[in-house]
Structures are given as structure tokens and as C-alpha cells.
Amino acid sequence: MLLKLILPEEDQILSAFKWTEENLGHVHVLVNDAAFVSEELLTEGNTEIWKRSFDVNVVAPCFTTREAVKIIRKNDIKGHIIHINSVAGHKVSPVPKMNVYAATKHAITALSETLRQELNALGSKIRVTVCRPFVFCPGLVVSEMTVLSKDISEERKKLFEVRPILQAEDIADGVVYVLSTPEHVQVLELTIKPVGEPH
Amino acid sequence: MLLKLILPEEDQILSAFKWTEENLGHVHVLVNDAAFVSEELLTEGNTEIWKRSFDVNVVAPCFTTREAVKIIRKNDIKGHIIHINSVAGHKVSPVPKMNVYAATKHAITALSETLRQELNALGSKIRVTVCRPFVFCPGLVVSEMTVLSKDISEERKKLFEVRPILQAEDIADGVVYVLSTPEHVQVLELTIKPVGEPH
Amino acid sequence: MLLKLILPEEDQILSAFKWTEENLGHVHVLVNDAAFVSEELLTEGNTEIWKRSFDVNVVAPCFTTREAVKIIRKNDIKGHIIHINSVAGHKVSPVPKMNVYAATKHAITALSETLRQELNALGSKIRVTVCRPFVFCPGLVVSEMTVLSKDISEERKKLFEVRPILQAEDIADGVVYVLSTPEHVQVLELTIKPVGEPH
Amino acid sequence: MLLKLILPEEDQILSAFKWTEENLGHVHVLVNDAAFVSEELLTEGNTEIWKRSFDVNVVAPCFTTREAVKIIRKNDIKGHIIHINSVAGHKVSPVPKMNVYAATKHAITALSETLRQELNALGSKIRVTVCRPFVFCPGLVVSEMTVLSKDISEERKKLFEVRPILQAEDIADGVVYVLSTPEHVQVLELTIKPVGEPH
Numbered sequence: 001m002l003l004k005l006i007l008p009e010e011d012q013i014l015s016a017f018k019w020t021e022e023n024l025g026h027v028h029v030l031v032n033d034a035a036f037v038s039e040e041l042l043t044e045g046n047t048e049i050w051k052r053s054f055d056v057n058v059v060a061p062c063f064t065t066r067e068a069v070k071i072i073r074k075n076d077i078k079g080h081i082i083h084i085n086s087v088a089g090h091k092v093s094p095v096p097k098m099n100v101y102a103a104t105k106h107a108i109t110a111l112s113e114t115l116r117q118e119l120n121a122l123g124s125k126i127r128v129t130v131c132r133p134f135v136f137c138p139g140l141v142v143s144e145m146t147v148l149s150k151d152i153s154e155e156r157k158k159l160f161e162v163r164p165i166l167q168a169e170d171i172a173d174g175v176v177y178v179l180s181t182p183e184h185v186q187v188l189e190l191t192i193k194p195v196g197e198p199h
Numbered sequence: 200m201l202l203k204l205i206l207p208e209e210d211q212i213l214s215a216f217k218w219t220e221e222n223l224g225h226v227h228v229l230v231n232d233a234a235f236v237s238e239e240l241l242t243e244g245n246t247e248i249w250k251r252s253f254d255v256n257v258v259a260p261c262f263t264t265r266e267a268v269k270i271i272r273k274n275d276i277k278g279h280i281i282h283i284n285s286v287a288g289h290k291v292s293p294v295p296k297m298n299v300y301a302a303t304k305h306a307i308t309a310l311s312e313t314l315r316q317e318l319n320a321l322g323s324k325i326r327v328t329v330c331r332p333f334v335f336c337p338g339l340v341v342s343e344m345t346v347l348s349k350d351i352s353e354e355r356k357k358l359f360e361v362r363p364i365l366q367a368e369d370i371a372d373g374v375v376y377v378l379s380t381p382e383h384v385q386v387l388e389l390t391i392k393p394v395g396e397p398h
Numbered sequence: 399m400l401l402k403l404i405l406p407e408e409d410q411i412l413s414a415f416k417w418t419e420e421n422l423g424h425v426h427v428l429v430n431d432a433a434f435v436s437e438e439l440l441t442e443g444n445t446e447i448w449k450r451s452f453d454v455n456v457v458a459p460c461f462t463t464r465e466a467v468k469i470i471r472k473n474d475i476k477g478h479i480i481h482i483n484s485v486a487g488h489k490v491s492p493v494p495k496m497n498v499y500a501a502t503k504h505a506i507t508a509l510s511e512t513l514r515q516e517l518n519a520l521g522s523k524i525r526v527t528v529c530r531p532f533v534f535c536p537g538l539v540v541s542e543m544t545v546l547s548k549d550i551s552e553e554r555k556k557l558f559e560v561r562p563i564l565q566a567e568d569i570a571d572g573v574v575y576v577l578s579t580p581e582h583v584q585v586l587e588l589t590i591k592p593v594g595e596p597h
Numbered sequence: 598m599l600l601k602l603i604l605p606e607e608d609q610i611l612s613a614f615k616w617t618e619e620n621l622g623h624v625h626v627l628v629n630d631a632a633f634v635s636e637e638l639l640t641e642g643n644t645e646i647w648k649r650s651f652d653v654n655v656v657a658p659c660f661t662t663r664e665a666v667k668i669i670r671k672n673d674i675k676g677h678i679i680h681i682n683s684v685a686g687h688k689v690s691p692v693p694k695m696n697v698y699a700a701t702k703h704a705i706t707a708l709s710e711t712l713r714q715e716l717n718a719l720g721s722k723i724r725v726t727v728c729r730p731f732v733f734c735p736g737l738v739v740s741e742m743t744v745l746s747k748d749i750s751e752e753r754k755k756l757f758e759v760r761p762i763l764q765a766e767d768i769a770d771g772v773v774y775v776l777s778t779p780e781h782v783q784v785l786e787l788t789i790k791p792v793g794e795p796h
Contacts, residue, residue, distance in 0.1 A: 042464070043516060050457050051453065051457055054449075054456065054457065054505075055449065059449055060442065062443065088508075096519060098512070102511070102512055103456065103509045106501075106504040106508040107502065108268075110486075110503070114490050115440055118441060118494070119441070119527055124430075125394050166384065170381065173380065177376040181369065184363060184369075184393050184394050185391060185394070186391065186396075187389065188391065189389070190386065192384060194385065195326055196324070196383075196385050197319075198319060241712055242667070243658065243709070250648075250656055253648075253704075257700065259706075261642065261644070264639075264640070269640070285536075302655065303704065305703040306697075306704045310697065310699075312699070313697075314639055321640075446675070518793060518794075562781060571782075572774075579767065581792070582763075582793075585789055586788040587786055587788040588784065588787055590778075590783065590784055593780070593782070596784075
């Protein structure tokens, strides 16, 4: 069963985990896929926006992961933590006005490896995967959010029309492959770009 | 149809491509999976062994790729080049006596990106993938070569018995996933480790 | 003239910049060297501690940089922004209980490149440097903070005594070199480890 | 005393080491700074040219290092090995027709870390440094070779005139800094770009 949560605050997340546990059973797989980005220069940016970027893109996956790992370990489940990150987790693309976005994604790259090392040290068999689709701004994977988004500038919208683009299914296919591997196989990184992407 | 070649020399490779073209039809997919490693310190190593390491691990995939790309482009095929590399393509693991092995694998990492950029610039839709299984020495993926190898020291053989290990099928499953994606989807990197691998 | 600030809050930082401007003249060089780390597992960590880690280690350098760049650009100064980061900005070392520390340092790595690209796009000649000393926990560069710190466990203190260690002067020497280069030379990264460091 | 060698073949290098030992005394510092690049596509390249690129850029620094380390260890000298690499050792820049150049430079990045780990394991205090100036093609550091080179195309020569450029002294200054650090300080990486470099 797939449960989709779009909840920014920790207490809401904790309640959701509790509700899931009581009504649906234990968590086996956690897929973190939150992303927030504003369209501003780094040298003119707003401190509150930066804090929010780190809260949503980095700290929230930390506590959802902490909660999921607790349940998975307590119930001796062969669980899996998947972070949907971005190619910006490896490389800063020359797209202007992304301010701290690449920084938040580099942070997720480090957190995945920190988590893997820590689970190893604890003797846990929980698997950790980072999926890195190329989404140089949120929305370059075609999604509801993209279509509905009111905050994207005309300039950035034009990028949609001329650049190759991944579909949400392309990433979902990757996740299905990752989850289908045998228990001893850990797909650490899966990096996906549309063919023809220049960067 | 799958054709497996174990041929070290360029003229043999060229003949094999010619034979394939005449008898089986055009190449659609090339999977480069050669690897040579000797068990020596870098500071006491043998120059001819190092040259051979680069010839087999790096230069051979360059000319097989060149030949495959020629055929694929000439026949307007939606082709795919897959390099089976290693996690040593990203990170130098603290395993002694691997001398230039990690260097050859870092080279493949760079060559894949060079190839992707060049194909983009040529307007080609050929896809490029680097698969990075964790094989800290050849043989840590269980394969015929491993079982037959006479050159591996007792010390290194012991590592086999205590460390988690990938099977050849685990990597083959990854390649199948990569090839099964839609035409516009390019899996750039697929990094796989056995669960519990300490490094 | 060197002004050393240890101020966690944005309004204090803004006041300090204002005071500096009025009393000492324009800022030419900014060296960001804040770091906060707690000693906890990632899978048992505290959300507020994580937020504080990102606020101190990442968001604070963002707004000090923003303020310094404003002054430098307004006064047409050949300025320099230096981030004292860590080797944890590149690689997650196998040191336990560092939770989000490596993530905050990877974020600084990305921010430095984002800043460099943005300044280039603005036509600015401000230089950006990341200095990466090996400090696997704050304090492994011998500093006042280290000696005074009351939060470090006995276990971690023991690491001090057996591992090779950098002195604060070693990093200062690096900064002096970076600042001494001609105007057209940008030292992007300077990574320093003590000889004999195992990781 | 500085001895500059431009010798492509191993036996010549070995003779030069021998001559140095007999006439000038022990080697203390080795600076590897060879680079060969041809201007060709990877998908149309020449196998012999690729082999030569790896021989000159990678295998030659391996055997000069092996010889220097032997002398340094035998005489209990506090020696230093410096590889002048390139930013192409980290990142594949979008400059066309560089074929295996970035691959050879990624190989040097790996070899430096392999060497550092091996010297650590041997208990040696020899220091290893990688200096990474931005030279997107040989010659972008202004040098005699650049001025004399007859193999560079007109197209590439034009790049000289419009792009910011490092001088040979800028890199020499970096090497002087690296060598001036105290014995326990190991500058692992020093990455230098001209201000305004777009990539």
C-alpha cells in the first residue's frame, strides 16, 4: 500500500506515522521526495527562504527517516529508505537563481552515505538508495506541481518547452527496479537524465 | 542476440565487429566489461603491468565504443553504450595492492561523461550508462573468472569468504533495467553494493 | 584589520556589518569559519539540533556572504569570500555520531560553486575559495573552542590524543597564501590533512 | 636544485634518476607535470594516440613516482610528491575534441589518493599533493610549449585570446606554498582557476 504525505511540519509527520502504524501496519519502505526551491540570486536572497529550503529539503527527510528506521528496526523488517534527490546533488548546474537548491541536494547525498554507514555499524540490513533524476528546477519532471505552480517565472517556463524532460513515470520505474532487487543488493545511486540534456 | 567477446587486441576486436556485422546484423548495444588487475604495491609496481591495465581497462573500451558508435550512427539505430565500471570509479577504497586499478576506473567515469557530451554535440540519441557494481577486486562479483583465477593470493581469497558479495545476476538485472527504459530516458549511473559492505 | 565575530543571530550579524562599515571602513575579505556539531546518531537525532546545525554551518555563511558581497560590489572593491569548510565537504568519513555534519559541509561545497557561477554571471571579480582542512570533528584543529569545549565525550577526546592533528596556524597559513595570489588567480579549493591521517 | 626533465621513455627516466643521484644527490621533491593531448573526437579517435596519452599523462608519473619514493625511503628523507594535474581531474569540461584527456586526469586524481593510502600503510611520512590548475587545453597556462606548439588548431587558438588565463608563475607560487608548509601538513589538493572562467 502506498501512502502519500505532503506535510511540512514535524508534528504532522509524527501523527501520520502513528496513524499509519495503527491503521495500515508497519512501514516497510520510505520514499522521501520533497523539494522546495525559490527563484532568487544567492547574493540577494532571503534568510527565511533559505531556512525553509533546508527545513523542507533536508531536515524533513531526516526526521521521516528517523521515524521509519525506528519502526523498521523494532519490527525486524527488511526495510528500504529511498531519497529522491537530484543531479544537483553531485554537480552545480549553470542554471541561474537556484540559490541554496544545489546545497540542499548535496546535503542529501551526504546524508544517504552517513545513514548507510550508521546502519552498517548498527548491523542493520535496511537498504539506502539515492535516486538522482535530472530536474534542474522542480517541475522539469512533469508533475501536478509543475502544471499548477504559480511561482515559476515566464523565463523559467520557457526552459520547459525547449529542453528534454523526464516524466514522473520514468523515476517511478527506477524506484520499482530498486525495490525489486534481492535482499543482499543495495542500489546506492541511480542517476537519470533525459537524452539530449546539455549539462 | 548476445555476443560475448574476450579479445585483448584491437585487430581481433575489429575482426569480431566485422564478423558480427556480416553474420548477425548491426550492433545495437555494447556492454564493456573488461577488467584486469594485478596484486602489487604502486610504489614497487611494474611498468608493463600498468600499461596493460590501462590498455585492457580503458583503451579497449575506447575502441570498442568507437566501432560500435560508427555502426550505430551509420544505420540510424537507437543504440546504447554501457560501461560496467566499479565503485572504484568514484572512490579509492582502502584495499591494499590494487596499484592503478582505481585510476583505470576513474578514467572510465570521465570517458562516459566525455562520450555523453560528444554524442549530445553530434545530435546523436545514443545513450550512455555507467554501471558501478562494488567489486573491490575482480572476483568479488562471483564469476567464472573468479573461480578459475590462479593469480589471486590466499590473503585476498580470504576476503571473499567474509565479505558480502554481489552475484553476476545482480549486475545483469541492472543492465536489463537500464535497457528497458524508454528512449528518452538515460540512466547515467547505477551504483550497486552488497548490503553490509563496510567501505 | 581583522575583525572576529562569534554571533549566531542574523540581526547581530547585520549590526556588526553596520558597525564595521561606520567605524572601520569597507569589508574586503570575509572568512566564514563557523561550525556546530552534536554527538548523536542520525537515526536517533533531535530535529532542533539538526536545524541549528544547518542554521550555524550553512545559512549563517549565506547571509554573511550576502552582506559582504553587497558592500564589496557597491564600493567596487576587489574582494574575496573564503569558506573554511572541511574534508567532510567531499567525503563522509567513517566517524560515528556526526549526524548531519557532513551534510552541512557538502552544502558549503555546493554553495561555493553556486556563488562562483553567480558572481561570474554578474561580471564581478570577487574571488571565492573553499578551504578544506581535515577536522573530523570540530576541535581536531587545535583551537580555543577545542580546549574549552565541555560537550565532547571522553570517547571522542581519546581520538585527539592518537590521531595526527592540524594546528590553527596551518589553516591560517593557507588563507594567507590564498589572499596573497594576484588578482586574476582564484584558489578554488585548498584541501589540507595532517600527514598520517588514515581516512 | 631544480632539475627539469622532458623525457618520454622509461629507460631515459631511469638514467636521469641515476645521473641525478650520482651527480646532484638524493631526490627530495618530485613534481610531475607532463601532459599530452590531441585534438580529436573520442568517437573517431586513434588507438595509438590514446595509448600515448595514458603513457605520458599517467604511466610516466607512476614510474617517476616509484623511483623517487625508492630513493626518498632508502635515505629516510622527508620527501614530497607533487602531481600537476588539471581541473579536468574532477570534472569533464564542455570543451570539444579532448578525447581521453579528462580520463587521464581523473586517473591522476585516483593515483594520488592510492599513493597517499599506500604511504600511510607503509608508515611513511612522504607527502602527496595534487595541484589542479585550470588548463582546459595544454597551453592555457601560458608556457613555452604553448607559444611553440604547431599542433593547435586555429579554432583552439582563438580560445586563448578571449578566455581568462593562468600564468606559469601562478602555479609555481602554489607549489612554493605547498612545499613551505610544516612537515605534518599535507596539502592534498590545490585547485586554481583564473577569475572569470565560465566553466
